Amino acid sequence: MIRHFIYLAIIVLLTALAGWLFWINPARRGLDVQGGLRMTLRAEVEKLSPEEQKLWTPERMRLVIDILNRRIDSLGVIEPTIYQKGDTEIVIELPGFTDEQEARDLLQTTARLEFRYLKDVRTDKNPAGRYDIVLEKEGDDEVVKFRDLRSPEGKLIEPGTPEYQKILESSPLIVTGDDLQRADVVSQSFSPEVLLTFNREGQDKFARASSLYLKEHIAIILDGKIISAPVIQSPNLREPVIQGNFTLKEAARLRDLLNAGALPVSLSLESINRVEAILGAQAWDRIIQAGAIGFVAIAVFMVLYYLLPGIISVIALALYVLFALAIFRATGVTFSLPAIAGIILSIGMAIDANILIFERLKEELRLGRTLLAGLDAAFKRAFPAIFDSNLSTIIICLILYYFGTGPVQGFATTLGIGVAISFFTAIFCTRTFLYTLVGLGVHPSEKLFGLRRQFGQEVGEQLGAAKDRFDFVNKRGLYYAISGAAIVIGLVFWLGLGGLKPGIDFEGGSELVLQKRVATAATPPAPKPAEQPANPQGNPPTQGQNQPAEQPNQPTA
Incomplete structure (x- = not known):
């Protein structure tokens, strides 16, 4: 004992x-108990090429939902809800999560990764290049810009401009995220870096490119934006590292985006709001x-x-x-x-x-x-x-x-x-x-x-005494009939009442959103602006030039 x-x-x-x-x-409470974030994203199918639009199927939307599920897992959100609404909208509910900006950054990013050779950037190996790379700090981010060396004033080409996009599109493609197997955060220098592991085909592509473009710039592009433009320092490179002066959180987010996979379509944010607990x-x-x-x-x-x-x-x-x-x-x-x-x-x-x-x-x-x-x-x-x-x-x-x-x-x-x-x-x-x-x-x-x-002892004794009345074996035909009648009656009621009735998350339906108007204190009317002479250029006055923001007889959005 x-x-x-x-x-x-x-x-x-x-x-x-x-x-x-x-x-x-x-205790961690769910969205219905403690509230959280609800987002509605829309797949911008109209921005795809005509060929891609023809290939767009419901299976592609399910792929988008799977990728978003993997990204949500990296947020540490337990028991999220994600479902399709209509043909192109996706609703995401994140219980207990309140950081709207982080949710936007992680879920809206397409995460299309590309490596391109910047053939028009001037280096010692390519002295005829037209552009030089300029790194500028904008807030906490380091932005890659191009300086046009052939313009007299050394014109800066900003990200997002048509000329900037033309430079990227004209740069030969080395490898894409389709060949990526895994991304990991490493600390080989003073700041976190993201180590990329490609499949065999991707490794061969990068090894050939690193030997061919040795001592020249390549661009690491995420969603059309250069996040790093390093110089290839060694040939036959198979596992590149993304360096971008990242914080540990930024490097981890980039790793999670790349591991989750690229979205096949861009997503626009239709709405985002904090949900109060049901x-x-x-x-x-x-x-x-x-x-x-x-x-x-x-x-x-x-x-x-x-x-x-x-x-x-x-x-x-x-x-x-x-x-x-x-x-x-x-x-x-x-x-x-x-x-x-x-x-x-x-x-x-x-x-x-x-x-x-x-x-x-x-x-x-x-x-x-x-x-x-x-x-x-x-x-x-x-x-x-x-x-x-x-x-x-x-x-x-x-x-x-x-x-x-x-x-x-x-x-x-x-x-x-x-x-x-x-x-x-x-x-x-x-x-x-x-x-x-x-x-x-x-x-x-x-x-x-x-x-x-x-x-139930008394009931058991009564049933035991009356066991002869329930001779199931010898009177099996009777009990077969009773059982069959009960099954038929159940089927009749089931089919007559419409059978199974799936919920809105299985069958779809209509959604009604009600908003409560909150009364605010009335503001005093603005003083009548003084008259000013007409605009000599004939341009309409802009807001701030004694022109009200909204005309009373014009509709507003």
Whole structure:
């Protein structure tokens, strides 16, 4: 029995660890509980070439959603929701995330990576080049510009201008992000860098280019913007490094963008707003109160019906709740409504395991076995049923998590983890507590173990006495007919009421957005501007030249 006292010490240590994890990790609530960001992006299919528009299919939109899902994972957002609305719009919900600018930068960026040889940039190897590279700081960014050496004033060519784009388009393409296998953040110098690993074809392309364009400039282009224009220093280079005076956060964002893959179409931001919680703080408190009331109700039933084993089951159930909440908090599980449903369902399964064990134990004790022999038989015979039911549930959870998204994954996560923990508390904790009773010299008795309590005993006796009335084998034709009639009636009602009714996320529908007008204090009218002479050039006056921003008789957007 010393072994069980050791197990008891392990449970105490695990309880202390779980309590510490629960205390130091705050709960993460879902969009429906705590609010967050909601974005609507639109795929700009009209900007694709006519050939690309012909090839645009619903599968391409699903590819866009997959890429956005991978990018959202890098934000650390748990249980996001992303779905298509209409033909070209995508709605993204990020629970607990409030940085609008970071969300825009990560999700709107197309991430088209190109390496090009700047054939018109002057170097010692190419003295006839027309342009020189100029690096200028604009805020925290370093911008690559070109200086036209053939213009008398040394004209600067800015990014985004037609001339700038012409220089890039005329530069020979070396390799693209299509050949990229992986991007990693490294620190080979004083600032973080992004190391690129290409596939075999991409490595061969870059090796040839590095030998051919040795000591000349190449451009590393992301979404049409040069992020770096280094000089190739060594031939046969196969794993280039992107240097751009990045911060660690910027380098990590670039790595995540490249690893997620390039979007096949540019995305415009249709709307972005912060979403208030569907459930306020008061509703969240009510959920906690409802959970506490349910726990107390289960505890009262178990104690009244099973007595001493019931008290042990309540302790095991309390440990289950503590262990589960500690793991959920430590791993960052988001407490959304589907996730909370998974937790509640797993609590029910946790108490089911104890009931199987206790019912089997009572049967063994009624046969006159000792407490030790009864426990051995009860756990041996109840274990297969508990293991099979928990394993089948976990398998379903894995399938739901793999094929599902957002809320479905949240439900699968909490249910799967909860079932695994309930198996531990039912088999390990409950078993340890009961065998500890044996070590303490507790003997089975009707008062301690509720041996006279048998739920539904009278009904069972009546059914047993009337078993001849339910001769299913000899009267199987009758019961086949009853079963078949019940199935037909169910099908008629099901089909008559329209069958399954998919929700808006499966079938689509209409969306109605209501906005509340907030009354503001009236502002005093502006003083009447003084008259001024007509504009001598005949140009219309601009705002700020005694011209109101909006004419009263003109429509505004």
